[in-house]
Amino acid sequence: MDNPMKSSFWMLCILIDLWPYVEDNLTQLQCNLFSIGPGEYFRSLVAQQKTHLWTQRNLCDSPNDAHDRYISNHLFAQLVDRHCIDDRGPIKLFCDDFRPQNIIVDPTTLGIKAVLDLEFTTAMPSQFASEPPWWLSLAGPDSYLVRGLTLDHFVEAYMYEPRLDQFLAAMEQAEKTHPAAEHHKPLSRLMRESWRSKRFWFNYAARKPFDIDDIFNDCLKDGNASIESLDEETRAGLDAFVEAKMKQLKAYDTDCARHLESAG
Numbered sequence: 001m002d003n004p005m006k007s008s009f010w011m012l013c014i015l016i017d018l019w020p021y022v023e024d025n026l027t028q029l030q031c032n033l034f035s036i037g038p039g040e041y042f043r044s045l046v047a048q049q050k051t052h053l054w055t056q057r058n059l060c061d062s063p064n065d066a067h068d069r070y071i072s073n074h075l076f077a078q079l080v081d082r083h084c085i086d087d088r089g090p091i092k093l094f095c096d097d098f099r100p101q102n103i104i105v106d107p108t109t110l111g112i113k114a115v116l117d118l119e120f121t122t123a124m125p126s127q128f129a130s131e132p133p134w135w136l137s138l139a140g141p142d143s144y145l146v147r148g149l150t151l152d153h154f155v156e157a158y159m160y161e162p163r164l165d166q167f168l169a170a171m172e173q174a175e176k177t178h179p180a181a182e183h184h185k186p187l188s189r190l191m192r193e194s195w196r197s198k199r200f201w202f203n204y205a206a207r208k209p210f211d212i213d214d215i216f217n218d219c220l221k222d223g224n225a226s227i228e229s230l231d232e233e234t235r236a237g238l239d240a241f242v243e244a245k246m247k248q249l250k251a252y253d254t255d256c257a258r259h260l261e262s263a264g
Contacts, residue, residue: 038125057248
C-alpha cells in the first residue's frame, strides 16, 4: 500500500511546481473576464493548455511522450474554428458536476427536492450546456482513462450510445409538450448534433486539460493528421520543446529527491 505521507509529499511538489503557471493564468483570466466571447474563450483555453504543456516540469516522462503531446496539443488547437458553433452565441451558466448523484429526489413523488455541489458552476459558451450528459454511464470518460482503459470502453463496453438514444427519446417526448421557442433548435437535436459531429469530445477535452492528449487521439484526430498538418514555425519548435521537457524532468526529479531526503 502506498505511504500516504509520501503521496502527499509528491502532490505538494507538483502543486508548488505548478503555482507560477496558475498565478500567471489567474491574472490573465481576471484581465479578460468581461471581454471574452465563445471563440476567444476557446482560444484562451488553448493558450492556457500550451502554457501548461511548457510549464509543468514532470508532464512528459520520455522524449516520445513529449513529442506526442506537443503534436496533439497543437492539432487540437486547430479544431477551435470547426467546433465553436456560434462565435456570437451567448454565455450561459454551466455546472460540470450536475448529475443524478447530486440530486435529492422525493421517494414518493419523484419530485426534485434539492440539487447539491454547485461549486463548479461557472459561465461558459452555450454549447457546453447543449452537449449530451457525460453521466449516462454514471462515470465520466476521464475515469476510464485513470483506470488504464480507453475511451472505446466508455462508448462501447459501457454502452453509452444506447443510453444516449434512450435519454434523447425521452427528451423528445418532453419537448412535444414544451416545444422550443421560435428560431431555436430543440435541445435533443443539439445534443444529437454534438455527439455526431464529435463536438462532445471537443468540449470535454477543453474542460479536461490533463486528458486532452488521450481524448484528441482517441476521438478527435483525423486519420491523416500528423506533424505535417502543423505550420512550419510550429514544426520547427518540436525538437526544442522535447529537449526542454527532458531538462525540466531531470531538474524536477533532482529537486524532489533532495526535498524528500531532507524531509527524512
